[in-house]
Amino acid sequence: MSERELFPLKSEQPEAKNIKEILSRYLQYWYLFLLGGILGLSAAYLYCLYYTTPQYSISSTILLKDEKNDSDAGGLGEIGAINSSKNINNEIEVLSSISLMHRVVSELGLSTSYYVEGRVNDLEIYGKDVPIKLIISESDSTAFGKSVAIYIRSANLYELEDENGTLSKHKFGQQINTPYAKFTVVTATGMSSADVPLGKKIIVGFQDVKSVAQHYNNGLMIYPKREDASVLSISLVDALPEKGKHIINKLIEVYNKEAIEDKNLKAASTIDFLDDRLEYITTELSEVEKDVERYKRNNELTDVSMQATQYLSQANDYNSKLSDWAIQIDILESIEDYMRSSQNQYKMVPSTLTIQDPTLTGLIEKFNELQLERERILRNAFPNNPLVQNINEQLQDLRENIIENLRNIKKGLTITSNSLRASSGQYKTKISKVPSMERELLEINRQQAIKQNLYLYLLQKREESALSLAANISNSRIIDPALATDYPISPNKQTIYLMSLLLGLGIPFAGIFIKDLLNDKVQVQRDVEQLTVTPILGELIHSDYDGLIVTQGSRYPIVEMFRLIRTKLNFAAVDRANKTILITSSMSGEGKTFFSINIGASLALTGKKVVIIELDLRNPKLSEQLGLTAGLGISNYLISSEIAINEIIKPLKEYRGLYVISSGPVPPDPAELMLSPKLANMINELKENFDHIIIDSAPVGQVADAYSLNAFVDSTIYIVRYNYTLKWQIKIIDDIYKKRELSRPMIVMNAAKKGNSNNYGYGYGYGKSIDKKMISSIS
Numbered sequence: 001m002s003e004r005e006l007f008p009l010k011s012e013q014p015e016a017k018n019i020k021e022i023l024s025r026y027l028q029y030w031y032l033f034l035l036g037g038i039l040g041l042s043a044a045y046l047y048c049l050y051y052t053t054p055q056y057s058i059s060s061t062i063l064l065k066d067e068k069n070d071s072d073a074g075g076l077g078e079i080g081a082i083n084s085s086k087n088i089n090n091e092i093e094v095l096s097s098i099s100l101m102h103r104v105v106s107e108l109g110l111s112t113s114y115y116v117e118g119r120v121n122d123l124e125i126y127g128k129d130v131p132i133k134l135i136i137s138e139s140d141s142t143a144f145g146k147s148v149a150i151y152i153r154s155a156n157l158y159e160l161e162d163e164n165g166t167l168s169k170h171k172f173g174q175q176i177n178t179p180y181a182k183f184t185v186v187t188a189t190g191m192s193s194a195d196v197p198l199g200k201k202i203i204v205g206f207q208d209v210k211s212v213a214q215h216y217n218n219g220l221m222i223y224p225k226r227e228d229a230s231v232l233s234i235s236l237v238d239a240l241p242e243k244g245k246h247i248i249n250k251l252i253e254v255y256n257k258e259a260i261e262d263k264n265l266k267a268a269s270t271i272d273f274l275d276d277r278l279e280y281i282t283t284e285l286s287e288v289e290k291d292v293e294r295y296k297r298n299n300e301l302t303d304v305s306m307q308a309t310q311y312l313s314q315a316n317d318y319n320s321k322l323s324d325w326a327i328q329i330d331i332l333e334s335i336e337d338y339m340r341s342s343q344n345q346y347k348m349v350p351s352t353l354t355i356q357d358p359t360l361t362g363l364i365e366k367f368n369e370l371q372l373e374r375e376r377i378l379r380n381a382f383p384n385n386p387l388v389q390n391i392n393e394q395l396q397d398l399r400e401n402i403i404e405n406l407r408n409i410k411k412g413l414t415i416t417s418n419s420l421r422a423s424s425g426q427y428k429t430k431i432s433k434v435p436s437m438e439r440e441l442l443e444i445n446r447q448q449a450i451k452q453n454l455y456l457y458l459l460q461k462r463e464e465s466a467l468s469l470a471a472n473i474s475n476s477r478i479i480d481p482a483l484a485t486d487y488p489i490s491p492n493k494q495t496i497y498l499m500s501l502l503l504g505l506g507i508p509f510a511g512i513f514i515k516d517l518l519n520d521k522v523q524v525q526r527d528v529e530q531l532t533v534t535p536i537l538g539e540l541i542h543s544d545y546d547g548l549i550v551t552q553g554s555r556y557p558i559v560e561m562f563r564l565i566r567t568k569l570n571f572a573a574v575d576r577a578n579k580t581i582l583i584t585s586s587m588s589g590e591g592k593t594f595f596s597i598n599i600g601a602s603l604a605l606t607g608k609k610v611v612i613i614e615l616d617l618r619n620p621k622l623s624e625q626l627g628l629t630a631g632l633g634i635s636n637y638l639i640s641s642e643i644a645i646n647e648i649i650k651p652l653k654e655y656r657g658l659y660v661i662s663s664g665p666v667p668p669d670p671a672e673l674m675l676s677p678k679l680a681n682m683i684n685e686l687k688e689n690f691d692h693i694i695i696d697s698a699p700v701g702q703v704a705d706a707y708s709l710n711a712f713v714d715s716t717i718y719i720v721r722y723n724y725t726l727k728w729q730i731k732i733i734d735d736i737y738k739k740r741e742l743s744r745p746m747i748v749m750n751a752a753k754k755g756n757s758n759n760y761g762y763g764y765g766y767g768k769s770i771d772k773k774m775i776s777s778i779s
Contacts, residue, residue, distance in 0.1 A: 025516075025524070028754060032508035040504020044497045053121070054488030058244035059235035061225065061480040062252055064091055088230050092222050095234070095255055099380055101213040101220070104250045110212050110243075112136065115203040122203055126243040131188050132158075132172075134204050139181035146180060147205040152198055158185060181206065216247060231479065241484030248482040256476060262372060267465050269348030274462040277334055281458060285451040292444050322420060323450050325413045330454065332410045339403050346371065346395070349402070360405050367398045522725045525749055531727060532734035537717065537746040538565040542753050546594050547625045548654075550601040562602045565748065569599075569715070578714045580683065580693045582742065585719040586701035586729035591750040592719050593621045596696035599717075604658040608691040611649065611659040613683075615709065616698045617670035620663035626652070633664020638676045645685055659690070670698075674708045683712045700742075701732050707741060715744040721751045 026033075094100065105111065114130045115122040132150060149161040153169075160168050160176065170176060175184050216236065225231040234251070238244035338344055348371050349364045374391045381388060522528060528536065540561050543549065550559050569578060583596045593616075600612045614622040617635060628650060637643045652658045667673050686693050695713065697706040718733045737745050 026509065026512060029508060029512055032512075033505055036504035036506075036508045037501055038504070040500040040502075041497060043504075044493075044500035047500075048491060048493050048496055052491045053123075053239045055237050055239055055490045056241045056244065056484045057235060057237050057489050058241060058248055058482055058484045059233060059480075060248045060252065060478065060482040062232050062234065062476040062478050064088060064230040064232065064476050066230065088224060088232070092224075092232065095222050095232070095251065096217065096220060098210075098213055098217050100251065100254055100258070101217040102209060102380070103254050104247060105209050105213045105216070107254070108246055108250055110216075110247075111207050111209045113205045113207060115205065117201055117203070124240060125202075126240045127246075128188075128242075130202075131200070132202060133186050133188055134183050135186065136181055136183045136206075137175070139183075139206065141208070143180040143206040144208040144211070145206070147203055150185060150202045150204060152200055152202070154198065155187070160185075220251075232476075234482075237489065245482035245484060252476065252478060262376075265372065265375060266348060266368065270350050270465045271462060272347070273338065273350040274458055274465060276338075278455065278458050278462060280334075281451060281455045285448070285455050288444065288448040288451050292448055319446060322417055323446065323453070325417050325420075326450055327454055327457075329410055329413050329417075330450075332406050332413070336403055336406045336410075339399055339406070346374065348372075357405070357409055360402065360409060363398060363402045363405060367395065367402060370395050370398065520727050521723050522720055522727055522730070523723065527727060528720055528730055528747060528749065531730040532737065532747075534718070534733050534737040534745055534747050537568055537748050539749040539752050540565075540591075540595070542722075542751040543594075547627070548597050548601055550598045550605070551654075552605060559602075562598050565599065566602045566606070569603075579687055579691065580695065580713045580715075582695045582697055582706060582709055582713040582716045583719065584697045584706045584716065584742075585699045585721075586725055586732055587699045588619055588702070590699070590719045590721040590725055592616070592699070593625055593696050595717070595719055595748060595750065596694050597622065597625060600692070600694045601655055601658055603692050603694075604655050607657065609657045609659075609689070610692045610694065611661060611686055611690045612694045612696060613661045613686075614663040615674070615695050615705070617663050617667055617673065617705070618698055618703065620666070622660065622696050623662040626660060628660065628662060631662065631664075633662040634679075634682075635664035635667045635670075635673065637664070637682065638673050638678050639667070645682055671703070671705060671708075674705050680712065700736070701729050710742050713743050715746065716742040718745055718747050719750050720747055722749065722753065724751065 112134050114125050114132075116125055117123075131152065146163060148163070151159040151161070153159060156171055158170060158172065160170055162168075162178070170185070172186050173184060175182060219236055219238075221233075221235045223233055225233050234248055236244050236248055238247075335349070339349065348368050370391050374388060374395070377385065377387050377391070516523065525536065525539070538561060541558050543558055549556070550562050569581070581599075583592045583599075585592050593614075596612055600610045604610045612622065613634065614620050615634065616622075623630070623633075631650070632643060632648045634648065637645065637648050648661050648664070650660050650662065652660060673679075683693065695709060697709060700706045716736075718736070720730070720733075733745060733747060736742050
C-alpha cells in the first residue's frame with residue numbers, strides 16, 4: 001500500500017464540522033455570556049424605564065359629504081348657486097394645511113407646555129393633570145424656547161423661578177412682567193384648594209405657535225379608507241393620548257367651521273345685493289302704480305276698445321321681447337352701478353341672473369373666487385401683504401373688464417331694441433287710430449309690468465339665497481371620534497429586550513471570535529490537522545512542573561498519557577528498529593526536554609535500558625530540570641580525545657535503567673561540533689549498550705542542528721505546544737514530513753487544557769489514530 005493511500009491529503013479527507021467542539025470552545029467563557037446577557041437586559045430595562053417616552057396612536061374617521069347628493073340638506077339640493085361636489089384629494093390637502101393646524105394650536109393654547117420633574121427626563125402633563133394655567137397676554141419671539149418653574153405654596157400663592165434661578169413670590173391671577181412676555185398664572189378650572197399639589201414643581205415652556213403647528217402637521221397622517229368611498233382616516237402619534245384626541249377633534253371642528261364660513265360669505269353677499277335692488281325696485285314699482293291710478297282717474301278710463309286690442313295683438317310679441325331686453329338692460333345697469341360703487345370694492349358680485357353671457361359669467365365667477373381668496377389670506381395676514389396687494393390688482397383689472405363687458409352687452413341690447421322698435425313702425429298707423437289716452441295707458445302698463453316682473457324675480461332669488469344660507473351645514477360627519485390605543489405603540493419593549501439580550505451575548509461572542517481570529521497560535525488539535533498531514537502520535541495535558549513526573553505506580557493522567565505514547569512507539573517498532581528517537585520542535589519553550597525526560601523514564605519502567613542525550617548544545621536545560629550537577633558532557637567528549645564515553649554517562653539513582661548524557665559546557669561552534677565523526681561513533685556505541693536512545697535536540701525552526709542527526713535516528717517526535725506554537729510554524733514539520741528530511745516524523749501535542757482537546761476531560765490524549773500499517777509505511 002502506498003503512502004498516499006495511508007496518508008491522504010487534507011483536501012481529499014472528509015471533514016465534518018464538530019459542533020460540540022465549537023460549543024465547548026465558547027462555553028468555557030460562559031461567565032462572559034452570562035454577564036453580557038445580564039448587562040444587556042439591565043440596560044434595556046433602564047432604557048425603557050427612564051430614557052423613553054411611551055407613544056400612543058390616536059385616530060379618527062370622518063365621512064366627506066357631497067352636497068349635490070346630500071339627503072340631509074333639507075330638500076334644498078336644487079339650489080346650485082352655492083352647492084358643489086367634493087374632491088377627496090383636495091379635502092386631504094385642506095385638512096393637512098399648516099394654516100388649519102396653526103388655528104388648531106392657537107385655539108387649544110398649545111404654545112405653552114407643562115412638565116413635571118422626572119428621575120431622568122421631565123415628563124409632560126396635559127389637561128386635567130395640569131393644576132395651573134398660564135395665560136399669555138403679550139410676548140415676543142425671544143420667549144420661544146424659554147421656560148419658568150412654578151412652585152405652588154398655597155391655594156393663593158406660588159413661587160416663580162426664572163431661567164437664572166431667581167425666585168419670586170406671586171399671587172394667582174397677578175400679572176407677571178418679564179423682558180420677553182407678560183402672563184398671568186391661575187389655578188386650573190374646577191380645581192379646589194384641597195386638590196392643589198403644594199410644593200410641586202411645574203415647568204412651563206414657551207413655544208412658537210408656527211413651530212408647534214409644523215411639528216404636529218408633520219406627524220399628521222390623512223388617507224382614504226377605501227378607494228370607492230369618501231371616508232378619511234386621520235391619525236396622530238403622541239405621548240399624551242388626551243392631547244392627541246383634542247388635536248384631531250379640534251382639527252375636524254375647525255375644518256368644518258371654515259367650510260361653513262366660506263359658503264356663508266358667498267350667500268350673505270348675494271343676499272345683501274338682492275336686498276338693495278329690491279328696495280330700489282319697490283320704490284319704482286310704487287311710482288308706476290300711482291301713475292296708472294292717476295292717469296285712469298284723470299281720463300275716466302274703465303275699458304279698452306276691441307279695435308285697439310286687435311291692432312296691438314300682433315305687437316304684443318314685440319313688446320314682450322322689448323320687455324325682456326329692458327329687464328336685462330336694467331339688470332346690467334344695476335350691476336354696473338354696483339361695480340362702480342367704492343363701497344362694494346371688496347364685496348362679492350352677485351350672479352348675472354338672467355344674463356346669458358358666458359364671458360360675463362366667467363369674469364364674475366373669477367372675481368368672486370379672488371374675493372374669497374383675499375378674505376382667506378386676510379385671516380392670517382395684513383392688508384399690506386404682497387399676496388393681498390397682488391389680489392387687489394387682479395380684482396381691479398377684473399372690475400374694469402366686467403364693466404367694459406357690461407357696456408358691450410348693454411350696447412348690443414340697445415341696438416337690438418331700437419331695431420325692434422323700428423320694425424314695429426308699421427303698426428303706428430293703426431295704433432294712431434286708437435285714442436291717445438289708450439296708447440298712453442298702454443305704455444304706463446308696460447312699465448308697470450317690467451317693474452313688477454323684475455321685483456318678483458329678485459324676490460324669488462332672495463328667498464333662495466336665504467334658504468341656502470340657512471341650510472349650510474358641515475362638510476363632514478364624524479364616523480369614529482378620536483380614540484387612542486390602550487397600549488403604547490412605541491417603544492416596543494419585547495424588541496428592545498430581545499435586541500439588548502442579543503447584543504449582550506453578541507459582544508462576548510464577537511470578542512472571543514476576533515480574539516481567536518487574531519490569535520496566530522495553535523489553539524486546538526484541528527488547527528494542526530488542517531495544516532499538515534503529519535500523523536499525531538499523542539497528546540499531553542498541561543503541567544506546571546517541568547521535571548521528572550513519570551514514576552513507578554503513578555496514575556496521574558499525564559503519566560497515563562506518556563504510557564500511551566510509549567505503547568504507540570512500541571507498536572510502531574514491531575517490524576523495525578526504533579532505538580534512536582529524536583525530540584525536536586519549532587522553537588524553544590515547547591517542552592522538548594520535559595518530554596525527553598519523561599518518555600525516557602516511561603521506557604525505563606518497562607525494564608529497558610534508556611539513555612537521554614542532551615544534544616541542544618546552544619541552550620541545554622535537561623541537566624537543570626533533573627537537578628544534575630555540572631560536569632563532563634558531550635562537548636567535552638567531542639573536543640577532547642582523552643575522555644571516554646563511560647565518563648560522561650550519568651545514571652539516575654531513582655530510576656533503574658535510566659541514564660543521562662549532559663551537553664557539558666556551551667561550545668563556541670555547536671553546529672560544526674555536531675558534524676564531528678566522534679558523535680556518530682558515540683551514538684553507534686550507545687546503540688550497542690542501550691535499548692533506547694532519546695536525543696533532546698535543538699529546535700529545527702531556529703537552527704539546523706537536528707538535521708545533522710537524521711542519519712542516526714529511527715524516528716522523530718515533533719513537539720507542538722498549545723497556545724505557544726505559531727500556526728505558520730506547522731509548515732516546518734509539514735515540509736519535513738513531505739520531503740522526508742527527518743526519519744519517520746510524528747507530532748506530540750503538549751500543554752493541552754480544557755477547550756484545546758476533546759479528550760481533555762478523560763485525562764487521555766489520543767490524537768490522530770495511528771495503526772500498525774500507517775507506522776510501518778513510514779520509512
